[in-house]
Structures are given as C-alpha cells and as structure tokens.
Amino acid sequence: MGAVQVNRFRENRWVRGGLRAVATGFGAGRFPVAPGTAGTLVALPLWYWSGGWGVRHLLLLCAVLLVSIPAAREEMAATGSPDPGSVVVDEIAGMLLAATGIPWGVRPVLLLFLLFRLFDVFKFGPAAWLDARRGAFYVVADDLAAGVCAGLAYRGIAWLTG
Numbered sequence: 001m002g003a004v005q006v007n008r009f010r011e012n013r014w015v016r017g018g019l020r021a022v023a024t025g026f027g028a029g030r031f032p033v034a035p036g037t038a039g040t041l042v043a044l045p046l047w048y049w050s051g052g053w054g055v056r057h058l059l060l061l062c063a064v065l066l067v068s069i070p071a072a073r074e075e076m077a078a079t080g081s082p083d084p085g086s087v088v089v090d091e092i093a094g095m096l097l098a099a100t101g102i103p104w105g106v107r108p109v110l111l112l113f114l115l116f117r118l119f120d121v122f123k124f125g126p127a128a129w130l131d132a133r134r135g136a137f138y139v140v141a142d143d144l145a146a147g148v149c150a151g152l153a154y155r156g157i158a159w160l161t162g
Contacts, residue, residue: 016074022067022089023075029086037117039088043095044109052102061100064093065140073136082134090140094120094147102154112154119146119153 024030031038046064050057068089075087098116102108120143123131127149130142 016078019067019071019074020078023071023087025088025092029075029084029088035085035088036091036120039091040095040113040116040120042088043092043099044113046092046096047099047109048104050096052099052104052108057096057100061093061096064089064096068093068140069136072139076136076139083131083139087139090143091120093140094143094145094150097144097147098151098154100151102151108154111157112150115153115157116147116150119149124149 021027025039025042028038028042029035046060047057050060071089072087075084076082079086095113095116098112099108102112119127123142123146125145127142127145130138130145
C-alpha cells in the first residue's frame with residue numbers, strides 16, 4: 001500500500017505562527033473594539049500600493065486569497081471558535097476585491113470603506129447564506145461576497161453621481 005504521508009509543513013510552529021499573524025492582519029484582529037474595521041483599515045495601504053488595478057493589484061489579491069483560507073483555518077483551530085473575531089484576513093481580501101478596478105482617491109476610499117463595512121456587518125443575500133455555513137472557506141467567502149456587493153454598489157453610486 002505505501003507509507004502514510006505526514007504533513008510536516010503544518011506541524012512547523014513557525015508556519016503556524018505565520019499563518020496566525022496573517023489571519024489577524026498582523027495584530028489588527030486583536031484590537032479590542034471592532035476588529036473587523038481594524039482589519040479593513042489594513043487593506044487600505046495595500047490598495048494604495050497596488051493602485052486598484054493592473055498586475056500588481058491582481059497579484060496582491062491572488063496572494064491574499066491564496067493564504068486566507070489556511071490562515072483562517074489555523075486561527076480557528078488555535079482559538080477553538082468557528083468564526084473568531086480575530087480573523088481579519090477575510091476583511092482584507094474582501095476590501096481588496098471591492099477595490100479591484102477602482103483607482104485610489106479620497107472619495108473612493110471613504111465611500112468604498114463605508115459600503116464594505118455596511119455589507120460586511122449586515123450580511124445581505126449571498127453573504128448571509130455563506131455566513132451561516134461553517135468552515136474556513138465560508139469565513140472568507142462571506143466577506144468576499146460583501147466585497148462584491150460593495151464594489152457593485154460603489155460603481156452604481158459613481159454612475160448615478162457622475
């Protein structure tokens with residue numbers, strides 16, 4: 001039959017610590033009041049750096065999405081909670097997804113930040129369905145749905161206001 005494979009990569013305490021650091025937005029998720037808002041604020045300098053479009057932004061978004069589920073899973077295992085408030089990498093991913101295609105500026109930042117927090121807190125439609133599910137994938141996916149909704153709402157408002 002063959003030897004049983006052991007994932008020693010996951011056993012490494014440095015890897016686990018790194019994933020937990022990413023999951024908490026390098027400490028933003030440990031903020032005592034509104035850790036989700038603090039995590040969303042972490043996404044703003046990343047959006048500024050990437051410009052909101054182009055290869056740099058898409059690579060950044062892909063990197064955050066790639067590490068978000070394992071990071072959320074590790075923090076969930078460490079805290080024993082099915083959806084710990086300290087996991088904010090999902091807010092970072094959702095905000096970056098909402099910002100895709102939107103150039104950095106004062107008005108876009110303020111409006112998109114408020115829209116994302118609104119859709120993230122109140123969980124409309126698909127975000128509510130995803131939020132009701134269990135697992136690291138759904139912890140991240142509900143914020144991605146909120147990001148899509150916020151991005152679409154921003155584009156609608158921008159179109160209406162010119």
